[in-house]
Amino acid sequence: xxxxxxxxxxxxxxxxxxxxxKDIDLTINQGEFTxxxxxxxxxxxxxxxxxGMLDKPTSGNYQFDDNDVAKFSSNKLADxxxxxxxxxxxxxxxxxxxxxxxxxxxIMEFSGVSKKERKQRAIETLEAVGxxxxxxxxxxxxxxxxxxxxxxxxxxxxxxxxVIADEPTANLDSxxxxxxxxxxxxxxxxxxxxxxxxxxxxxxIERAHRVIHLQDGKVxxxxxxxxxxxxxxxxxxxx
Amino acid sequence: xxxxxxxxxxxxxxxxKRSTVTALGITLGIGFCITTLAIMDGLxxxxxxxxxxxxxxxxxxxxxxxxxxxxxxQTIANNTELLQSVRQNSQITAAAARIYSFGYLSKDNKxxxxxxxGVEPDHEQRVTTLAEQMVSGTFLSTPTPWPLGQAxxxxxxxxxxxxxxxxxxxxxxxxxxxxxxxxSTQQQTNQLIDTLAPLPDVPPKVILGVKLxxxxxxxxxxxxxxxxxxxxxxxxxxxxxxxxxxxxGTDLIDRTRIxxxxxxxxxxLQLPNQSHEIAIKTYDxxxxxxxxxxxxxxxxxxxxxxSVQTWSELRPDILALIQSNQAxxxxxxxxxxxxxxxxxxxxxxxSVMERRKELCLLKxxxxxxxxxxxxxxxxxxxxxxxxxxxxxxxxxxLGSYLQHYGWDISQFGEFSLAGVGxxxxxxxxxxxxxxxxPVVVMFIIALLxxxxxxxxxxxxxxxxxxxxx
Numbered sequence: 001x002x003x004x005x006x007x008x009x010x011x012x013x014x015x016x017x018x019x020x021x022k023d024i025d026l027t028i029n030q031g032e033f034t035x036x037x038x039x040x041x042x043x044x045x046x047x048x049x050x051x052g053m054l055d056k057p058t059s060g061n062y063q064f065d066d067n068d069v070a071k072f073s074s075n076k077l078a079d080x081x082x083x084x085x086x087x088x089x090x091x092x093x094x095x096x097x098x099x100x101x102x103x104x105x106x107i108m109e110f111s112g113v114s115k116k117e118r119k120q121r122a123i124e125t126l127e128a129v130g131x132x133x134x135x136x137x138x139x140x141x142x143x144x145x146x147x148x149x150x151x152x153x154x155x156x157x158x159x160x161x162x163v164i165a166d167e168p169t170a171n172l173d174s175x176x177x178x179x180x181x182x183x184x185x186x187x188x189x190x191x192x193x194x195x196x197x198x199x200x201x202x203x204x205i206e207r208a209h210r211v212i213h214l215q216d217g218k219v220x221x222x223x224x225x226x227x228x229x230x231x232x233x234x235x236x237x238x239x
Numbered sequence: 240x241x242x243x244x245x246x247x248x249x250x251x252x253x254x255x256k257r258s259t260v261t262a263l264g265i266t267l268g269i270g271f272c273i274t275t276l277a278i279m280d281g282l283x284x285x286x287x288x289x290x291x292x293x294x295x296x297x298x299x300x301x302x303x304x305x306x307x308x309x310x311x312x313q314t315i316a317n318n319t320e321l322l323q324s325v326r327q328n329s330q331i332t333a334a335a336a337r338i339y340s341f342g343y344l345s346k347d348n349k350x351x352x353x354x355x356x357g358v359e360p361d362h363e364q365r366v367t368t369l370a371e372q373m374v375s376g377t378f379l380s381t382p383t384p385w386p387l388g389q390a391x392x393x394x395x396x397x398x399x400x401x402x403x404x405x406x407x408x409x410x411x412x413x414x415x416x417x418x419x420x421x422x423s424t425q426q427q428t429n430q431l432i433d434t435l436a437p438l439p440d441v442p443p444k445v446i447l448g449v450k451l452x453x454x455x456x457x458x459x460x461x462x463x464x465x466x467x468x469x470x471x472x473x474x475x476x477x478x479x480x481x482x483x484x485x486x487x488g489t490d491l492i493d494r495t496r497i498x499x500x501x502x503x504x505x506x507x508l509q510l511p512n513q514s515h516e517i518a519i520k521t522y523d524x525x526x527x528x529x530x531x532x533x534x535x536x537x538x539x540x541x542x543x544x545x546s547v548q549t550w551s552e553l554r555p556d557i558l559a560l561i562q563s564n565q566a567x568x569x570x571x572x573x574x575x576x577x578x579x580x581x582x583x584x585x586x587x588x589x590s591v592m593e594r595r596k597e598l599c600l601l602k603x604x605x606x607x608x609x610x611x612x613x614x615x616x617x618x619x620x621x622x623x624x625x626x627x628x629x630x631x632x633x634x635x636x637l638g639s640y641l642q643h644y645g646w647d648i649s650q651f652g653e654f655s656l657a658g659v660g661x662x663x664x665x666x667x668x669x670x671x672x673x674x675x676x677p678v679v680v681m682f683i684i685a686l687l688x689x690x691x692x693x694x695x696x697x698x699x700x701x702x703x704x705x706x707x708x
Contacts, residue, residue: 054603055702075607082605093600097249102242109242110605154604 001162001194002028002051007060009046009217020046022217024060028196030161033188035197035205038214044198045166047214051196052085052164053077082110086155086193088165092147094139100126100150101135107158118157125157126150129183145176152180156187162194163187169201181207243610247618250590258622261586265626265681266633268579272572272677273634277667278641279568283561284668287524287550290557292368293487295550296335296518297527298534300325303544305515306553311340311470314513316543324537325517330530332522333365336514338504342467344479344497346455353451354495355467357504357514366520369485369498374449376459376483382502383443388436395431402428432473436509443507444482446498452484454494459483465497469509477507527551572677576684584688587619591692595699603701612693619689620682627678634674641667 009021021043028034028051036044049055050062053069062069064080072080081087086107094103101122108118126135129149131142139147148168155163163184169177185207187193197204205211213221251258291297300321305313315321318336325334338357343350360379364370370378391399402424409421442462447455457463461481468474479497486493505511521530527549535547551558591598598611606614645664 049702052603055700078602078605078607081603087603089600093596095246095597095600097246097253102245106242107604110610115241 001030001065002026003061003063004051005061005063007047007050007057007062009043009050009055010058020217021050021057024217024219026212026219026222028194030194031188031192032210033185033195033208034210034212035199035208036212036214037198037200037205038220039200042214043217044214048164048166048196048198052087053081082107083158084161086158086160086163088148088151088155088163088168090167090170092139092144092151092171094147094150094154096139099136099138100131100142100146100153103139103150104135104153104157107154111158113158122153122157125153129153130179143176144171145173145180148172148176148180149183152183156191156193159191160193162196165195165197167199167201168197169199169204174203177201177203243614243617244621246614247621250594250618251622254590254593257586257589261582262622262626262629264579264582265623265685266629268575269627269630269677269681270633270637272575272680273631273669273673274637274641274667275568275572276673276676277634277638277669278646278665279564280670280673281642281666281668282564285666286557286561289488290554291520291524291550293489294367294369294518295553296366297521297524297550298519298531298547299550299553300517300519300534300538300545300547301515303546305546309339311468311508311510314338314510314515315517315545316513317541318512318514318517321538321541321543322517324541325519325534328530328533328537330521330523330526330533332520333362334517334519335359335362335366336501337363337516337518338501338508338510338513339515340467340504340508342465342497344451344455344463344465346457346461346463349455351451351454352495353465353497354492355465355497355499355504355508357499357501359501363518366518369487372485372487373446374484374486376446376481379444379446379482379498379500382500383439383441385439385503385506386437389434391431391434395434398427399431402431432475436469436506438475438477439503439506442478442480443499443503445479446483446485447481448493448496449484449486450490450493451495451497452481457481467507469507471509572680576677576680579681580684580688583619583623583685584691586622587615587689587692588695590618591615591696595696598696599699599701599703602699608697611697611699615693615696616686616689619685619693623682623685627681630681631674631678634677635669638667638669638673641665642669 004024004026007021007024007026008019011018011020024047036047038044046055050057053064053072056070065084069077087093094100095106098106101119104122104126105118108121113121123132123135126132129152131146131149131153134142134146139150142150148171152163152165152168155165165184169180172180181204184195188195197208199205209225211221211223211225212219213223300315302313302315315336322334322336325331336359338355340355342353342355344353345351358369358379360370364378405424406421406428409424412418445463447457447463452458455463459481462478463481464476465479466474466476485496485498487496499507501514505513519530519534521527531547531549538545538547598614601614602608602611645666647664649664
C-alpha cells in the first residue's frame with residue numbers, strides 16, 4: 001500500500017536547516033496495525049504527514065497503491081486524502097462550529113455522498129464509538145476523550161483504506177485510551193482498515209502488530225510483534 | 240454547498256462583534272449611497288424640471304442667430320401658421336409663442352431697466368409653470384382691446400417725408416450748436432404714429448417680477464409707465480396696470496421681468512403676427528430629440544431660417560452641471576465603497592488568519608484549494624447579503640422620507656443653480672437603479688475584497704497548519 005524509498009525531509013529557512021528524516025525506506029501493507037514509536041523530535045509526525053500526503057518529502061520516492069505520489073497534482077492528492085485516508089490528530093482537530101454528527105458527515109459531504117446515506121453512516125459510526133446520544137453536541141460540549149472518538153468516527157465513517165493517527169491517545173486518560181484502542185483494533189480486525197499510529201505510549205505499542213522505532217530521523221528498528229491477528233497479512237521491510 | 244453555507248453562517252456568528260461591525264460598515268455604505276444617489280437624481284430632476292418647466296420648455300424654435308444677437312427684428316414670421324403646423328405634432332403637449340424686448344419702467348420718481356416678455360397665457364400655462372409662480376394678483380388672460388392702426392394716405396405720407404427731412408435738418412443744426420424748436424415736428428410725428436400704431440384706451444395689464452414690484456413699490460392695480468422702443472425705432476411711453484406679481488426664483492428675472500399678453504406686446508412693439516420664440520412641451524422628455532427632429536421637418540416648409548433646439552442644447556450649462564454633480568457623487572460613492580471594501584477585506588483576512596488551523600484541517604481532510612476559496616467567498620457573500628438587505632431597508636427608508644418630505648434647505652435662503660430657481664426642499668428620487676447599483680457594486684467590491692484572503696487560505700499547506708497546532 002505504502003512504499004517509501006530514500007525519503008528525506010529537510011526544514012530550512014534563511015539562517016538554518018534541520019534534516020528531519022534521513023533516507024527512510026519503508027513499506028506498509030494493507031491491513032497492518034503499525035505504530036511508529038520514538039522520542040519527541042524523532043520525526044514521527046513528519047513521517048506521518050508525508051505518508052498522509054499532507055507534506056512533501058525533500059527527496060526520495062513515495063508510492064501509494066503503486067502510484068508515484070510526486071506526480072499527483074494538489075487536487076488529486078486532496079481526492080486521495082478524502083477518499084482513501086482517515087486522519088486522527090493529537091489535538092482532535094474537530095470543526096468547532098459543527099456538531100459531532102456534522103463533523104462525522106463532513107468528509108462524506110466532500111465526496112458527494114447523498115444526505116440520507118451520509119447521515120445514516122455518520123450515526124452508525126458515532127454509535128459504534130459510543131457517542132450516539134451526543135451526536136448533536138458541539139466539540140466544546142464534549143470531553144477530550146469524546147472529541148477524540150468523534151475524530152475517529154470522522155476518520156472511519158467514509159470507509160478509508162488507511163487511518164493515520166498522530167499520537168491519538170496523548171491527551172486521553174487511561175479509560176478513554178483503552179476504549180479508543182479497542183475500537184481501532186476492532187475496526188482493523190473487522191474491516192481490514194490499515195492503521196498507522198505515531199506514539200510512544202506503551203499501551204498503544206502493546207496492541208500493535210508492528211512497531212517502527214524512529215530516532216533522529218532514522219528507522220532504528222522495525223519489530224514484528226506477537227499479537228498479529230490471524231487472517232491479517234503482515235509484512236515489514238526494515239531499513 | 241449546504242456544508243459551506245452552514246460553515247460560513249456559523250463562522251460569521253462565531254465572532255459576532257466583528258461580523259456586526261463589518262456588516263454595519265456595508266449597511267451604512269449601501270444606505271448612504273442609495274440616499275446620496277436618490278438626492279442626486281432628485282436634484283438633477285429638479286434642475287431639469289426647473290429649466291424646462293420654469294422657462295425653457297423641452298424644445299424651442301428661433302430665427303437663426305436670434306439667441307446670439309437677440310435683436311428685436313429677428314422674429315419668426317407668420318407666427319400663427321407656424322404654430323399651427325407645430326401643434327399638429329401628436330408628440331407635443333403644447334406650444335407657446337413668446338416675444339422679448341427691453342425698456343424702462345418707472346413709478347413716481349423711481350425708474351428701472353426691465354425686460355419685456357410677451358406670452359400666450361393659455362398655451363404658456365401648458366408649457367411652463369409661469370402661471371403657478373404668481374405671488375399676488377391674477378395671471379393674464381385676455382389681450383387688451385387695442386385700436387387697429389391705419390395705413391397713411393398720400394397726404395400723410397408726404398407729411399411724413401417732410402417731417403423726416405425736417406428732423407434730419409434739426410439734427411444737423413443741433414450738431415452745429417444751433418438751437419431749433421422741433422416741438423411742432425415731434426407733435427406732428429406723434430400724430431402720424433398714432434395713426435399707424437394707436438395706443439390702447441386702457442392700460443394693458445402686466446405681471447411684474449416680485450422684486451421689481453418691491454423696488455418700484457408697485458402693488459396690484461397700480462399704474463406704472465413704460466418707456467420703450469418699437470421695432471421701427473420710435474421711442475414711446477405707455478401706462479401699464481400691475482395685475483399681479485410673480486416669483487420665478489431667479490434673482491435677475493424677479494428684479495427685471497414684466498410679463499405681457501403676447502398680442503399686447505406684439506402691438507406695442509409693432510410686430511404683428513411675429514414672435515421671437517416658440518417654446519414646446521413634449522409628452523415624454525426622453526423623446527425630445529426625436530420630437531425636435533420631427534418639428535424641424537414640419538417647419539421646413541415655411542421657408543424661414545429657423546433653428547430647433549432641445550433644452551439641453553439651449554442650456555448646456557445645466558447638462559454640464561448635472562454631469563459634474565453625477566461625477567462628484569460617483570467619486571464619493573466610490574470612496575464609500577472603497578472604505579467598506581477595505582473593511583470587508585480586513586475582516587476576512589483576520590478571519591482566515593484566526594482559522595488557519597481549521598482551514599488546514601479542511602484541506603487535510605480532502606477539501607480542494609478552489610473549495611477553500613469558495614468557502615471564504617460564501618462567508619463574504621453571506622455577510623454582504625445580510626448587510627445589503629439592512630442597507631437597502633435603510634436606503635429605502637431614508638430615500639422615501641426625503642422623496643416625500645424633502646430636505647428643507649430654506650434656512651440657507653433662496654438659491655438657484657445655473658440660473659434655475661430651486662425649491663426650498665431638496666427632494667430625493669428613488670429609482671430601481673438607485674437601489675440596485677449600490678448593492679451590485681458592493682457585492683462586486685466584497686467579492687474582490689474576499690479574493691486575497693480566499694486565495695491566501697487556498698494556498699495554505701495542510702501540514703503547516705497541523706504543525707502550528
